[in-house]
Amino acid sequence: MTTRVGVIGATGAVGQRLIQLLDPHPDFEIAALTASPASAGKDYSEAAKWRVDTPIPEDVADITVVETDPEEVPDDVDLVFSSLPSSVGAEVEPTFVEDGYVVSSNSSNGRMDDDIPLTIPEVNPDHLGLIEVQRDERGWDGALIKNPNCSTITFVPTIAALDEFGVERVHVATLQAVSGAGYSGVTSMEIIDNAIPHIGGEAEKMETESRKLLGAFDGAEVSLHDADVSASCNRIPTIDGHLENVWADLSEDPTVEEVADAMRDLPSVDLHSSPDQLIEVFEDPMRPQPRMDRMLGDGMSVAAGGIEATPHGVQYNCLAHNTIRGAAGASVLNGELLLEEGYI
Ligand SMILES: NC(=O)c1ccc[n+]([C@@H]2O[C@H](COP(=O)([O-])OP(=O)(O)OC[C@H]3O[C@@H](n4cnc5c(N)ncnc54)[C@H](OP(=O)(O)O)[C@@H]3O)[C@@H](O)[C@H]2O)c1
Known part of the structure; x- marks a missing residue:
C-alpha cells in the first residue's frame, strides 16, 4: 500500500524536484499540492513554470493547486513535504503538525530548535528520536523533521567519515549554484560573467547545522559536536551542484589513502x-x-576529490546536487526513514 503525500510550496525550484522524485516513487502517491494564494485554483501545469529536466508528470499536471492550509489538504494524506520560504514555513508548518500531519521539511525555520530532528539518514538517523520529545513538549500528534541546508549537506557526510581521526576544526568555502537561491533568487544580470562573494545567512547555517548533525543524541537532547566550523559562501553561475573546498584539522595524522578509504567506507x-x-x-x-x-x-x-595532507590535517573538495541531495531528495529520504521507523 502506498502512503498518500502532499507537497506544500509545490511550484518552486525544490517543489518541482519533489514532484519529479515522488511521482515514480514506489511508496508514495501525490495527493495534494499547495502554493501561494496567487497559484491556488490553477492546474499545477499552469501554476508551475516547470523547469526540471524531465517532462511534467501527466497525472500531476491536472491537479488543482490549493492554498497552503491544512484545511485544504485531504485528511487521508499522512505525510507532507514542505518546500516553502522559511518565513512562510515558520507560520504554516506547525499548523499542519498540530492537525496530525507528519511534515518532512526543507525550510530553514526551526532547524536548530532543540526538539526538532535535523536529519541526514546516513549520518544521524537516531536523531529521529527527538520526535518523541517534541510530541511530549508541544502536544503535537504529527511530527516535524528537517533536512539541512544544501551547502551543509554537501560537506557533512565527509566530516562524518573523518570523525574517527578526531575532527577539531573545519574551514569550508563554497561555490554554489544559482538554483540554490530558488527561481526568483538571483537575476541573470547579477550572476552571468560574475561571482558573488556572500550569500546572506548561509555561512551561519553551515556552521551551526553541521554541529547539530554530527552531535550525539542521548534520548532526550542533542549535544552539538565540539569542532569549530567556519564557512565562506560564494554564488557562481552554475545551474545545479554546490562545489566546496574543505580544510579539516584533525587530532590524528591519517594518510591521504586512509582518508579516502574512510570516505569510501562511510555506509x-x-x-x-x-x-x-x-x-x-x-x-x-x-x-x-x-x-x-x-x-x-x-x-x-556526495563526490570528493583532491585530498591532500596539510600541516594540521587534510584538505579536499566535495560536491553534491543542491536541489536533489541538498533539498528534495533529502526530504524524500527523510520521508522514507519516517516510514521505515514507523512514524507514519
Ligand atoms: N533551492 C535549493 O537548492 C534549496 C536547498 C535547500 C533548501 N531550500 C529551501 O527550500 C525552500 C524552498 O526553496 P525554493 O528554492 O524552492 O523556493 P522558490 O522557488 O521560491 O519556491 C517557493 C514555493 O513556496 C510557495 N510560496 C511562496 N510564498 C508563499 C505563501 N505566502 N504561502 C504559501 N506558499 C508560498 C511558492 O508558491 P508560488 O509559486 O505560488 O509563489 C513556491 O511554491 C526554502 O525555504 C529554501 O530555503 C532550497
Missing part, C-alpha cells in the same frame, strides 16, 4: 532513494566538477 542506508555509494572519491584532482558529477547516484551521492 549508506537501505532506503529507496539512498545511493549505493554515499561518497564517491576521485583520484583525479580535477574532479569532482558540477557538470560532470552532480548526477552521481541519481543526484544523491
Whole structure:
C-alpha cells in the first residue's frame, strides 16, 4: 500500500524536484499540492513554470493547486513535504503538525530548535528520536523533521567519515549554484560573467547545522559536536551542484589513502532513494566538477576529490546536487526513514 503525500510550496525550484522524485516513487502517491494564494485554483501545469529536466508528470499536471492550509489538504494524506520560504514555513508548518500531519521539511525555520530532528539518514538517523520529545513538549500528534541546508549537506557526510581521526576544526568555502537561491533568487544580470562573494545567512547555517548533525543524541537532547566550523559562501553561475573546498584539522595524522578509504567506507542506508555509494572519491584532482558529477547516484551521492595532507590535517573538495541531495531528495529520504521507523 502506498502512503498518500502532499507537497506544500509545490511550484518552486525544490517543489518541482519533489514532484519529479515522488511521482515514480514506489511508496508514495501525490495527493495534494499547495502554493501561494496567487497559484491556488490553477492546474499545477499552469501554476508551475516547470523547469526540471524531465517532462511534467501527466497525472500531476491536472491537479488543482490549493492554498497552503491544512484545511485544504485531504485528511487521508499522512505525510507532507514542505518546500516553502522559511518565513512562510515558520507560520504554516506547525499548523499542519498540530492537525496530525507528519511534515518532512526543507525550510530553514526551526532547524536548530532543540526538539526538532535535523536529519541526514546516513549520518544521524537516531536523531529521529527527538520526535518523541517534541510530541511530549508541544502536544503535537504529527511530527516535524528537517533536512539541512544544501551547502551543509554537501560537506557533512565527509566530516562524518573523518570523525574517527578526531575532527577539531573545519574551514569550508563554497561555490554554489544559482538554483540554490530558488527561481526568483538571483537575476541573470547579477550572476552571468560574475561571482558573488556572500550569500546572506548561509555561512551561519553551515556552521551551526553541521554541529547539530554530527552531535550525539542521548534520548532526550542533542549535544552539538565540539569542532569549530567556519564557512565562506560564494554564488557562481552554475545551474545545479554546490562545489566546496574543505580544510579539516584533525587530532590524528591519517594518510591521504586512509582518508579516502574512510570516505569510501562511510555506509549508506537501505532506503529507496539512498545511493549505493554515499561518497564517491576521485583520484583525479580535477574532479569532482558540477557538470560532470552532480548526477552521481541519481543526484544523491556526495563526490570528493583532491585530498591532500596539510600541516594540521587534510584538505579536499566535495560536491553534491543542491536541489536533489541538498533539498528534495533529502526530504524524500527523510520521508522514507519516517516510514521505515514507523512514524507514519
Ligand atoms: N533551492 C535549493 O537548492 C534549496 C536547498 C535547500 C533548501 N531550500 C529551501 O527550500 C525552500 C524552498 O526553496 P525554493 O528554492 O524552492 O523556493 P522558490 O522557488 O521560491 O519556491 C517557493 C514555493 O513556496 C510557495 N510560496 C511562496 N510564498 C508563499 C505563501 N505566502 N504561502 C504559501 N506558499 C508560498 C511558492 O508558491 P508560488 O509559486 O505560488 O509563489 C513556491 O511554491 C526554502 O525555504 C529554501 O530555503 C532550497
